[in-house]
Amino acid sequence: MNWARVPGVASLLWAGLAVALLSLSTLQVNVTDDELREAVGDTASFTPDIWLPLLSFSGSTVMDIQSSNDLRVLTFGLLEANSNASDALADPTGAASLFWFAAFMAVLEGLLAFGFRNREEKLVRPLVRAAGIFVVIWSFYGHEPFWDWMLRGLFPTSPDLLYNTNTLVSLAGQHMELVVVSSILTITIGLTLGISVTRSAFREFLPLLSDVVNSGQTVPTLAIIAIMAPIIGFGFWPAIVALILYGLLPIVRNTIVGLESVDPSMIDAAKGMGFTPSQVLWQIEIPNAASIILAGVRTSVVINVGTAALGAYVGSGGLGNPIASGLNQSINPWVLLGALAAALLAILLDYVLGRVEYVMTPRGLQIER
């Protein structure tokens, strides 16, 4: 039943994607968005090329002086890349096209499926697959003609389709920036708290901590962001603080649960063999609790993607922006654009982290899926 385990299926899928991209490149579509027309002319073909800067500059933080033209410049640069991509296909030495990438992935998966069937696949294959899928989807964020075309299909009559103040990819960039920064902080804080309250020295704080963290969960996300805004000021940081506060619960809870669930006799044995407390922690407890802790991290990051979308209301940018202003001015294409992109990003991150979680769980504790 589990197709993912059938050897070669993945590589077949990749090959299929490659073919799809090839046929896509032959498709000429009318560009309707004005700025796009300026940039790429009336018709464009999307031969999606690989577009991979993970974080764009955070285009819009409060009180940070920045011209509106910069955005345009960025957009143009991006769109030129798209328009040239068709040449890139004609002459393979040009910009790396997603088509070639997919083809490469197909071959790689094939090799892994048949070559490495039994060796190391648990480590290599999930990561390769995750990375590959991430590149493909992320690259589509950069291809405005694609979105333009899709939205045109859904809203034939609507004059504005693409969000006019910022490109999707830079919005996604801001979003990722919010998520990454907050997640790093959240994970550091959460792990520290979780680990320290499970040490005998601070164990007495455990009930207090879990009590506080749990009740923190009842505060609505929107409320946290909203309260932070007037205090810290609008922009990047209120969102970050809210993200941290809200993302903390799953990590702390899972860290505690995970560490508590480690079989005491194992720890006892380790002590018996003369492990130092830190050795016990790093060599026994953490590895055995890894899967639970990582599950917490994953949950927390995914929650953060959602909360970051709300950041739009306190001017921290991100994919919430088109949704918010779309709703304000009742421009449904913007709403859908932002919503799809955000949902896609969340699912994508969830998937990638899921694979990472799977890989980082010690082999002995891995549950076959």
Add this chain to the structure above:
Amino acid sequence: MIEFQNVVKRFPDGFTAVKGLDLKVRDGEITVFIGPSGCGKTTSMRMVNRLLSISEGKILVEGRDNRDFPAEELRRKIGYAIQQIGLFPHFTVLDNIAVVPRMLGWDETRIRKRVDELLDLVGLDPDINRDKYPRQLSGGQQQRVGVARALGADPPIMLMDEPFGAIDPITREVLQEEFLQIQEEISKTIIFVTHDIDEAIKMGDRIAILKDGALVQYDTPDTILAHPKDRFVRDFVGADRALKRLGLIRVQDLMDEEVIPKVQIRDDVDKARRVIDEHGVKSAFVVDDENILKGWVDVDGIRHSPRSLTEAMMEADFNEIGVRKGNTAREALSAMVARGFRITPVVDRRGKLVGSITLRALQDLVEQDWGEDEPQPEAS
């Protein structure tokens, strides 16, 4: 009355657990299904109340094919006790025992009466335990409740799947004894699955030994021990089966009621000497007028005091030297070994001498086993 008629159980994965089982379970008897794990004993039992469907053949319950009854109705009149007890943790003891009666729509007063008498039966004080929850009871108590629950609606038939399996040896002994006594009163038709041969011998009126889903031997424990059908059974019942069997045979089956070397306490010494000689034994029992065992007299005693028997005899309490009818041959043997007798008096409760049992008799018994064994090597 339960009857297996060429019953076959095939599982979806193709494994055949029971291959044409044929046997009759007698009413009011405990029939033990035993065999190595995977022999199909539990499977066969679970087909009786149709927890498992029958692939081929049929099982008659009370003379009717058990597929004629609706499954639930069938199960409600067959008691069911399993190793993991399976009490409902969210019900009180009372509710647990009352499950079947309630399903049968008894009225509450009757149910309460029934529950109390059942709790008494299994040796739990109703007033203390009625409203407890299973998790408040010890393992042994839980199992008692389990049995009580199985007896809930007083079903004529009971299925017990290693009911005492999960309990420590001592408690198990006790429970077995108690259950045998209970069975004395209620005399249900019981199929009792176990993998412990001693339990089988102890509990079973009849034992069915299964192997790979087929019936190897089905007989009384005695016969199985005496005449194991083949090497498998012999190995299964174990090398000490002769002793096991002695433990199984009652004195009354071996004792000799005619030839008893006894003298009245008023007889004279010559009578005693004569008795001893004609029986070719070393000693004779001395009884009084009501034939109560008073002691014994042997040749040395006679030689020392040839005058009166009362001086020559050894006085002794009949409990010390005599064995009862009900005792096992094993106990008789140990009694003889203990006192170095070749012959031991058998007395009844009041000490009346009713017979004697000789070492020879035991020897014969054992020899006859071996004797019957030699000729048949690896049969079947």
Add this chain to the structure above:
Amino acid sequence: MKKYIIALSVALAALFGATAVAQDAPNAGDPIVVGSKQFTEQIVLGHVILEALKDAGYEVEDRTNLGGTAVNRDALEAGEIDVYPNYNGTAISNWYRDIPWAQEAIGEGTSGDAYASFATVASYDAALFDLIWLRPAPANNTYALAVTRQWSEENGITTLPEFAEYVNNGGEVVLSTGDEFAQRPDGLPAFERTYGFDLTEDQLIIIAGATPAQTEQALFEGANGVNVAMAYGTDGALLAYDFVVLEDPDGAQPVFQPTPVFRGETIRAYPEIAGILNPIFATFDNPTLQGLNASVEVDGLSPQLAAQTYLIDNGFIE
């Protein structure tokens, strides 16, 4: 004992229910349901309508603060509400945006011309959706540029032409604005086109998704040398902070005149309503509305109270 309590409670509940059901005959005469959008001015105007009609003896129902433009519009068309205050600019730029022929029909400058835009939306709405626009208020709650009074007096600037001149003469300007206003063609660019000035990027402080309240606060606190702020023409904060709004004589911006919009049925059923509301709305010029908004946004009065006091003070109701 317990069972008595229970029985008692049952009886009590039953009694209560019976009485309630008895009282509540199905609603006599549908009330006039008043909706509004979710910002101060709308809520206040909604309550103005409520109070006025209530005083005139109508049965009214308060659904102010209902939702965004679309929600109110849907509710009105669906007859879920009978009236809500709307702006002609909103109708043109939001509502008729999705209708291609309307984009053709509604000429370029229309939205900037108070009467033209009103006439357009009023006639279209009446014809297409049977929605009746009453007479619009003189106030214009549109995008505007606000400066501190002190600054405007120092430089003698009260209108956009003067402002343009000042900018072109290389005056010191830092404009705090939201990205939307800065980039929408009918936002800041419209000002620049109409009055012929051009703010360079380092004269702009763009706050993503900023609302006037935020930009005004920035101006008030003078952060980063801000001396001009994006604002709405009738914001209460303007009064609170004592700002001056630069006039827009050539109508570079769409005109947003608050106007009660009714369902045709309602207004036909009660034609005299127009006679009640028109005079009231006629008194709403920018300062008045600013005052009303301020009394809610700044003083924290409840919109209902604010509206009531205004109507009483001006003798529309007792």
Add this chain to the structure above:
Amino acid sequence: MNRIAALGGLIATLGFFFVPVINLKPNRLASGTGFGLLELTGDGRYFVLFALALVPLVLAFRDDLESRGWLLSVSGSALFLLTLILPAQAGVMLLENPEPFLGEGAFIRSPRILPSGGLALGLLGAYVTLFAGGRDLARAGVQSWVRGVTAWAAPAIAALLLVGGQFDVYSILVEFYANGAALQQKFVEHLLFVFISLAVGFVVGVSLGLWASRDERVSPVILYAVGIIQTIPSLALFGVLLVPLARLGDRLFLETLAFFGIAVVVAVVIGGTYYFLADREPARLRFVHLLATAVSAAVPLVLFVGIFVSFVFRLANVGFTSGNYGAASNTVGVFFVLTLVVWLGGRWLLKPDTRARLISTWASLALLAGTLVSTVVLFVQASGSSRILGRVDSLETLTIRDLGVSGIGVAPALIALTLYSLLPLVRNTYAGLNNVDNAIIDSGRGMGMTPTQRFFQIELPLAFPVIMAGVRNAGVALVGIGTVATVIGAGGLGDFVIQGIVNTSIDQILLGAIPAIALALVLDAALRGIEGLLTSPGIKQVQN
């Protein structure tokens, strides 16, 4: 030594030292000037707070558990109350003559006192101290109810003072008095759409979980699906739902009805062929077929339920918020509460299968009937309102939007919230039912219980606590996500939050946020209570 107490004292002390306790705002919008405890003018009573903040630090070093516990509880309570009271008094004094404290050119109109960080830290410190005290008392073996009383004494008093108007100077309350009516309406709205979507989610989620636990082939499919839903950001989900629902809203009712009919027919056909072919199909194909049946059946079902629920919500919302039907809606409320009270109270106080218990059961049933009847009455009345089907004159022109389904508004909120409630419900139902010991079920079968009896008498009671935990998580989450629903015009408490952001008025934000938090906590507690009452003591013991 009790380090928790020390921590509490530390938090409070530092808070009082370094963070402004209250903030004097010249008017509702402008950000004002903060006052640390030291800067507060007037007599020295503000130093009492310092003293109190230091007390736990000192007490922490005592050794006798019990006395320490009591002292900590007392000082904690005192700290809690005074942290609220004294700044309020200071605020009153400040407001008498604010000018000197505000900078030049401050535009002073009806200035306000905004409780500030120091106050929050003070309360946090008090909470931690109380926590520490409670822990000591627990270890000293004081009964739980005594501890409960000591812990809740201070908050209770604070509540009384609040009602008594002691804290009216704080801006949040000023805001509350200004918008009380609106708040009440929004609160009811919020409550309604949380409850309704939780109810629908409960039915759907539990049945899905049931299916998953019954058929291990579909379980991964179902669990994965609900998992994915959970990862989608709420804002995004609202956005994604907007378009299709808007399109649906434009459809005529009759069209939709026709489509519904067709969809049903299709589902029946597919399902029929499934049962017709059941044995002849190969297993894997049959599985796919089964899924196809489920999906095709789900389409009309979801459509119908969606429309129905949003219509019911519209009725309920009109009924409960418009005030024209006050009596009827109150009746519903009273009946509902009484039903719960009598039923739960009966279960809790009265011994099983006694006469009183029987009576209470019947009484609660009667009350339930009363609830339903009065609800129907309410809905009938509400449907008279112009807000229901106001414009509609004939069935032909009746669109789905008239029934309350449109891209903007409450329908997407209800759907999204229902979807979000699924994961915890499905997962917990699945886990709960799967963790029931097989031996127990087997002996149930062995004793001749029918599948229904087994489910209702064994599996459900045993899985109940787990399922309820799921309900609690879902409920709390929904209250939170519900606030976001304001952006698609679904109303609810989120309205205040968003407006607060727009007007940069923190009071308004809190006006929306605090009731939401309270609602979440109360809901959680209530569900816990019900769970406790309905769980058999036999399985409760092992839980804790």
